[in-house]
Amino acid sequence: MKIDVLVAEIGSTTTVINAFRGIGSPCPEFLGQGQAPTSVLAGDVTIGLKGAIDDLKYNLKAHDIIYDEMLATSSAAGGLRMTVHGLVYDMTVRAAKEAALGAGGIIKMVTSGKLRRTDLKKVKDINPNIILIAGGVDYGERETALYNMEQLVSLGLDIPIIYAGNIENQEEAAEICEDAGVKLYLVDNVYPKVDILNVEPTRKVIQDVFEEHIIHAPGMSTVREMVTGPIIPTPGAVMEAAKLLKDELGDLVIFDVGGATTDVHSVTEGSEEINKMLISPEPYAKRTVEGDLGVFVNINHIVEKIGLEELEDEFSNVEELIENAKPIPETEEEKRFIERLTKEAVLTALERHAGTLRYIYGPTGKKTIAEGKDLTNIKYIIGTGGALTRLPNRVEILKSAADDGRGLELYPGNDAQVLIDNHYIFASLGVLSKKYPEDALKLMKNSLNIK
Template structure:
């Protein structure tokens, strides 16, 4: 059997392959899915990829699968580890962090101001794949970014360095890194003016640098032998799908509750009312990663948030036994109920951390309301992807809880008017990378998976 495109999702433990056909027609098709254990640790990613393709053939009742193109997303080889270094945390450091997260990076350290010896020590311990240097609005403060760049250049890390700060520093940045082992990428300032964010150019370069990095990572060196199209990070691919859907549907959020983390992607301008009282700018497209909220690897963190006694009462079960016998994929009714409760807590906590809030300030002129953070009140669609929110029986009810969990109305949460949609085929990440070459096909396929095709 021959298909147009295979998209491989090379995860840290599992490699999934999704097959798509009729890609250049008005009716592209999702053909099927195969999976196998990821083989990066065995020294060759191709073993897992070939295993997933064989599993796909078996699932489709075919002897073998041939394909025109293979694209890929990856969170293997440790994902995309980054450190981010800016001038003032609430301004350039935060803007740089938003850009990095939106591109699918895992942020291991953010600093503001001049780097200290302890920061340099931490960076060496983290061994990031990419370092992002920012700082200073255009034609503003220059010295901090240059000082930090000198220290980073002297570390000889042999990794990509991205500079996204004051444009006056560009020529000096080139001189600083001209004899280092690091490839320097210079992009537009992430914070060019006070109260203005410009993170999309940095996002794009991070994705380019990721593709460059991933093909040299241990176990991934031969990935280009089989993948002949784009390779982007898996969370970055979900963001690409989210932005593509925003153009079609309007303001939306996408939730991905996984075994280790909960990711939340939002694309919304917010309401005029909140924008008038917002104290600092927010990006149009925002991603947050809750590294402590996972329903398998980090299950105990969520149990602690809910409370073991509360869980035991709610589920009427021996909670210690349930915890000790917790599986990656629940099988019994009580295991499913347990994972649903964990998922609900992860969803509500992730929304609470992602969303902004209204605060009252009291001064000589009386009480003044201000808003800080991301305004989600105009969200039209709440979309679930990932294993938990595409496969659990009560996934829709879990997402409906979001609008009910804001009794004081001080949190800038989606309202009850927001519609719930599910990525039924569990292909949003694959379609994000597909959209790089075939945006129209990707949009049709996403809408089919969400059950909203015309």
């Protein structure tokens, strides 16, 4: 069978392969999907990739598959592990963190101010894929970022560094890294002026660096030879899809509830009224990752949050359901139980992602301020990932995200429309959009059942 583009999603546990035909034509088509265990533990992720292709052949009833291009996303080998180091936590550190998360990074450590000996030991233990250093508005404080860079390169780790701080430091930063033989990427300041975020240039460089250094996972060097286009972090690919879709449909938020984490991606500038009240800037495209909200690996965290007693009122066999939880629920009772956990994951992740209004009192009386991301202008609430594309009551779960506010939360309104990534291909389309944006957009709308 002739296929135009294959897109591989190489996860920590499962590798998925999606097949597309008609790329470059007026009617691009999603043909089907195959999957297999990722096989990191076997020492070669290409085993899982070839297994997924074999499964795709079986699903398409094809004797053989011939493809023109292969693209890929990856979260294998722990994904894109990063440490982030800035000056003031609420300013440059937060800006750098937003850039890293939006690019698909898994942030293992965040520090503000000068690094201590214990901080350096933790960085060494984490052994990140990328180190991101920021600090100081342009033409502001210089010393902290340069001190941190000197300390980090002294560790002797073969880890690329991205510098996204005060532009006055760029020349000196380059000299420090050159003397130490460390690969350095210079990028515009993530926080160039007070109350101004500039995260997109850093996001792009993070994805470029990830692709260049992707061979950390066993067998990924072979995958790099098989892949003809970019390899980007899977969560970053979902963000690329979200930004492309926002330009077509309007403001949106995407929920991805998985076995280990729940990711939320929102693309919105918020309302003009709320923007006037904001006490600190928020990125146009924001991603949050909740590492304790997974419906399989982290099932006990969600059970504890809901409360065992409350679940026992709803399910007569709770302990059995917890003990025998599967990555994919099979019986009606198992599905109903996972739906309950998924709803809790969605609402908790929403609470952590969205901002709130707050009242402060001063000499002139009560004043209303806004903190965090404003979702009040959201037009579409979208579900992707295993749980929110496969569970029977997925639409009702997502509708609860618009119904849950109690007045001060900056949540989507009741008029927000719920859409589902029915083909479960948003991550694949995010990487496809890097080369074929028009085709990716058409395929996204098809998956969402938008005519």
